Amino acid sequence: MKQHPKRSGDIRERLLDAARELFVRQGYDATSVRDITTRAGANLGAITYHFGSKEALYHSVLASVARPLADRVAAAGKSAEGPLDRIEAIVRAFVEHVTTQPDAPSLLVRELPNRRPLPPPLAETMKRNMGAIMDAIVAGQRDGSVRAGDPLLLTLAVASQPFFVGVAGRVLREVGGLDPRDPANRERVAHHAAQAARAAVANPTVT
Amino acid sequence: MKQHPKRSGDIRERLLDAARELFVRQGYDATSVRDITTRAGANLGAITYHFGSKEALYHSVLASVARPLADRVAAAGKSAEGPLDRIEAIVRAFVEHVTTQPDAPSLLVRELPNRRPLPPPLAETMKRNMGAIMDAIVAGQRDGSVRAGDPLLLTLAVASQPFFVGVAGRVLREVGGLDPRDPANRERVAHHAAQAARAAVANPTVT
């Protein structure tokens, strides 16, 4: 395991952690390399040394956050049998991931309105997640369990649920006094989002 | 109409417009007062003079963008009769507003992950919009047209639809080649989101 001559992974990891927390909370521009290195207990030059630049560190953070989410969603998409159950499983996995770790949607959501192209790790995750959902939608339309309509729009209707939960968790907390990170509530929120997603795309003439 | 001794509203308006466009596209931090004043054809000091500070200008922009959306949604919430129709009308109004003018969700979505309190204009609009939806939900639960469940979570399921359309318009365009700003598609997207929202909260035992 010791590829590096020294055990250099230490500060590198701490930089990644500190950067993730700060980027999530304040965004890229509002977070200075001094903020990050101070919080990581590292020297000012550490980011340049380990990552080359602030932006490269940012992309590393994105990758470290987005990849696990996409993996988990992809796994959920393969677990269940029927298309509707698959959709529900995907949404549940998404919500559970996102309520324990809202980093990915927070970061993604800051990038979406930008004009610039999405950073590659985010774009890839987005594609994988929406692809998993759309596959289930198309399969469901074939066997009649999902109602007719543009698969892309139906996918959006499904994806919006868990995504919004991740981003609007703060609203739930402030307006409704309901913290989706609390394990007691998490199951309820996940169940609810999954049900809503299922109902939104299920074929009414069958259900 | 001329409250101001001079017709000073000219540059002031241009500053608001330029700032809105840039804040939407790049966010607050990535937009400098020099960007704004240059684009508005104004002097560097114009923002300080007319608004006092960059942040005050930002809040003015937020108010000018968020207020019309909340007004439109509130009006839509009063137009229809039954709770489900009201929900559908709200979502339609929301989507139509947001596809022609995605500024409000773009700005809001950048603020949501922040730790700091929401800027007042955004918080107020958020409250008004979610309140309008929740009113309809509660009414629908009373008359049985909306299924049982936490009204807050059902509200979230509804609000996520139009909101996500506003934010993910870019994704629709890039992944699916479907531009929701195109009037031809707008109606389809609005209809679709409204249907999805209705299906997500409708009482299945009745429908």
Add this chain to the structure above:
DNA sequence: TGACAATTCATACGTTCGTATCACATCATA
């Protein structure tokens, strides 16, 4: 028209930013 307030302008100030520089410490290997 003359005077005064409102506005626009050019420019300066102090701060913070990301990165570069180069000296120093640490450790594996010979």
Add this chain to the structure above:
DNA sequence: TATGATGTGATACGAACGTATGAATTGTCA
């Protein structure tokens, strides 16, 4: 233990930032 690569540290640099300042201009009333 000498050596050389790897990592860490203190500090410097130039650029960009938001705002302040005071002069020049503009427009409106007496």
